[in-house]
Amino acid sequence: MPSISRDEVAHLARLARLAVTDDELDLFAGQLDVILQSVATVGDIATADIPPTSHAVPLTNVFREDVVRPSLGQQQALAGAPAAEDGRFRVPRILGEEA
Amino acid sequence: MSDLIRSTAAELAARIASREVSAVEVTQAHLDRIGEVDGAVNAFLHVDTEGALKAAREVDDDIAAGAHVGPLAGVPIALKDVLTTEGVPTTVGSKILEGWVPPYDATVTRRLKEAGVVILGKTNMDEFAMGSSTENSAYGPTRNPWDLDRIPGGSGGGSAAALAAFEAPLSIGTDTGGSIRQPGAVTGTVGVKPTYGGVSRYGLVAFSSSLDQAGPCARTVLDAALLHEVIAGYDPMDSTSINAPVPPVVAAAREGANGDLSGVRVGVVTQFSGEGYQPGVLRSFEAAVAQLKQLGAEIVEVSCPSFDYALPAYYLIAPSEASSNLARFDAMRYGIRVGDDSTRSAEEVMSLTREAGFGPEVKRRIMIGTYALSSGYYDAYYGSAQKVRTLISRDFEAAFATVDVLVSPTTPTTAFRIGERTGDPLAMYKADLCTIPANLAGNAAMSLPSGLSDEDGLPVGLQLMAPALQDHRMYRVAAAYEVARDAAAGAPLIQGVPQLAGAAR
Numbered sequence: 267m268p269s270i271s272r273d274e275v276a277h278l279a280r281l282a283r284l285a286v287t288d289d290e291l292d293l294f295a296g297q298l299d300v301i302l303q304s305v306a307t308v309g310d311i312a313t314a315d316i317p318p319t320s321h322a323v324p325l326t327n328v329f330r331e332d333v334v335r336p337s338l339g340q341q342q343a344l345a346g347a348p349a350a351e352d353g354r355f356r357v358p359r360i361l362g363e364e365a
Numbered sequence: 366m367s368d369l370i371r372s373t374a375a376e377l378a379a380r381i382a383s384r385e386v387s388a389v390e391v392t393q394a395h396l397d398r399i400g401e402v403d404g405a406v407n408a409f410l411h412v413d414t415e416g417a418l419k420a421a422r423e424v425d426d427d428i429a430a431g432a433h434v435g436p437l438a439g440v441p442i443a444l445k446d447v448l449t450t451e452g453v454p455t456t457v458g459s460k461i462l463e464g465w466v467p468p469y470d471a472t473v474t475r476r477l478k479e480a481g482v483v484i485l486g487k488t489n490m491d492e493f494a495m496g497s498s499t500e501n502s503a504y505g506p507t508r509n510p511w512d513l514d515r516i517p518g519g520s521g522g523g524s525a526a527a528l529a530a531f532e533a534p535l536s537i538g539t540d541t542g543g544s545i546r547q548p549g550a551v552t553g554t555v556g557v558k559p560t561y562g563g564v565s566r567y568g569l570v571a572f573s574s575s576l577d578q579a580g581p582c583a584r585t586v587l588d589a590a591l592l593h594e595v596i597a598g599y600d601p602m603d604s605t606s607i608n609a610p611v612p613p614v615v616a617a618a619r620e621g622a623n624g625d626l627s628g629v630r631v632g633v634v635t636q637f638s639g640e641g642y643q644p645g646v647l648r649s650f651e652a653a654v655a656q657l658k659q660l661g662a663e664i665v666e667v668s669c670p671s672f673d674y675a676l677p678a679y680y681l682i683a684p685s686e687a688s689s690n691l692a693r694f695d696a697m698r699y700g701i702r703v704g705d706d707s708t709r710s711a712e713e714v715m716s717l718t719r720e721a722g723f724g725p726e727v728k729r730r731i732m733i734g735t736y737a738l739s740s741g742y743y744d745a746y747y748g749s750a751q752k753v754r755t756l757i758s759r760d761f762e763a764a765f766a767t768v769d770v771l772v773s774p775t776t777p778t779t780a781f782r783i784g785e786r787t788g789d790p791l792a793m794y795k796a797d798l799c800t801i802p803a804n805l806a807g808n809a810a811m812s813l814p815s816g817l818s819d820e821d822g823l824p825v826g827l828q829l830m831a832p833a834l835q836d837h838r839m840y841r842v843a844a845a846y847e848v849a850r851d852a853a854a855g856a857p858l859i860q861g862v863p864q865l866a867g868a869a870r
Contacts, residue, residue: 270736278736279728279732280716282719282731282735283712283715283719284716284719284720284723284728284732285713285716285717285720286728290725290728294732301680301790301791302733302736302746304677304680304791305677305680305681305746305750306677306746308677308746308750308753309749310674311671311752311756312752316752316755317752317755318754318755319752319754319758320575321807322561322562322805323561323562323607328604328605338468343468343698345466345468346465346466346468346699346700347698348696348699348705349702349705355698357697358707358709358710358713360712361710
């Protein structure tokens with residue numbers, strides 16, 4: 267198994283939206299390498315003829331009646347928001363400066 | 366120490382129903398106990414004094430009015446902080462949800478309230494239920510009442526410690542890879558992971574959706590069974606909830622207490638012993654198996670070779686699902702927001718918030734999951750782990766074709782010292798070695814005390830595993846074993862918990 271580099275960890279952190287520090291990159295690079303090498307042993311017995319299991323209970327297409335049910339009101343839904351304005355979630359700008 | 370806090374839930378319910386004692390008195394006794402000892406134990410993140418007393422008064426009023434109340438009405442409970450509670454903070458042990466007050470109740474919460482069970486507060490846990498020691502909580506570790514320098518297990522260390530410290534007779538845990546059973550084992554308490562889909566996940570803050578399962582924790586098998594029947598059952602709000610009758614676990618626990626296990630076939634999983642297992646744990650386990658044989662059970666050895674691969678499969682599947690589930694913590698709709706200075710973009714604010722809000726283990730697992738699901742690595746990691754999951758289910762199927770239940774130690778060692786494994790994630794993960802297969806296959810499993818390890822005097826857990834929807838089988842065996850073990854030892858194990866310093870008599 268390939269070992270995982272500091273740069274790869276930085277890339278994973280970007281993908282996962284984690285603004286990790288340089289110190290964390292040093293720590294995580296070593297730890298993720300050890301963990302990934304260890305868990306890679308699943309490949310030892312996972313031969314091509316075995317079907318994958320995604321879920322312990324085999325369920326497909328769970329339907330319910332299409333009826334109106336009570337739900338959260340606007341105030342309740344916004345009550346836990348870090349910022350709200352005019353009855354909506356207020357979010358930071360979504361486009362970059364150079365966009 | 367007040368006899369109210371030492372009582373079982375079944376005894377308390379009977380005394381409350383007969384008006385020998387009021388639910389308010391019982392609740393107040395437990396609130397007082399929490400006030401006395403929780404500074405040392407740190408089992409609770411939030412104590413809802415007013416809410417608990419109000420709920421207790423309502424039960425007393427109902428009983429006074431002659432209303433029919435449920436079998437646990439008026440009995441206090443500690444709720445793991447991963448289940449939402451309307452109007453009461455829910456943090457999941459994370460900074461990212463600090464101060465969040467949910468606008469709705471989880472189905473488990475609702476069922477407890479409807480049954481008149483009194484919610485004392487919310488218990489400490491590893492952040493997002495990721496951990497085996499409760500040291501990953503953003504709010505400080507919980508301490509094991511048997512030895513305050515040791516871990517109470519995890520992720521549900523708060524729920525288990527609350528029982529062992531006599532702060533509550535019942536608690537709720539959630540078990541994704543052993544988070545109910547391993548804390549039960551190391552605190553000398555009973556913890557049950559019901560069949561996956563047996564208890565609704567609605568309002569359970571998701572870690573790994575295909576594995577997460579809430580379940581009952583208690584100091585006796587019967588109490589766990591009574592709580593199991595309160596929280597279990599089909600819920601249309603959870604699409605993976607099983608639409609089938611709840612297994613008759615209370616009847617099974619009462620039947621088992623008669624002490625006859627003739628005709629029951631018990632399989633000892635041969636994979637769960639040897640290197641890495643503490644000798645005292647193995648000796649306690651062997652004594653438990655001998656006890657089951659004395660009760661009439663037929664003991665056979667069963668080999669489940671793919672169980673050796675359960676740990677690596679779990680540490681791919683759970684982080685993969687977590688990396689997706691935890692994407693919802695984006696600083697927009699709930700939780701904290703960091704760095705929103707009107708110049709930074711949503712993406713920058715999101716990354717800064719997640720950096721500040723998540724602890725190291727959560728970040729590690731999100732990144733491992735992100736890696737395992739990446740194109741180019743998916744087949745080798747996540748795909749292979751899903752195949753191992755198939756093999757584990759096949760091993761269980763083959764085993765349950767010849768035996769009724771499987772047994773093993775719950776976890777390879779007794780409670781380790783706080784700080785002992787925090788620098789070594791793989792060593793920490795090994796605490797889940799024996800508990801993970803049941804999560805991957807979705808079948809029922811539980812832990813109950815088998816005694817103290819002879820080399821360190823700390824509790825050891827016996828794990829019982831049963832096929833899906835056959836939860837009652839393990840309750841029957843557990844209840845029979847509990848009666849026999851307690852009789853042989855002269856007292857229930859839990860009575861050996863040391864008096865906590867500063868606690869009133």
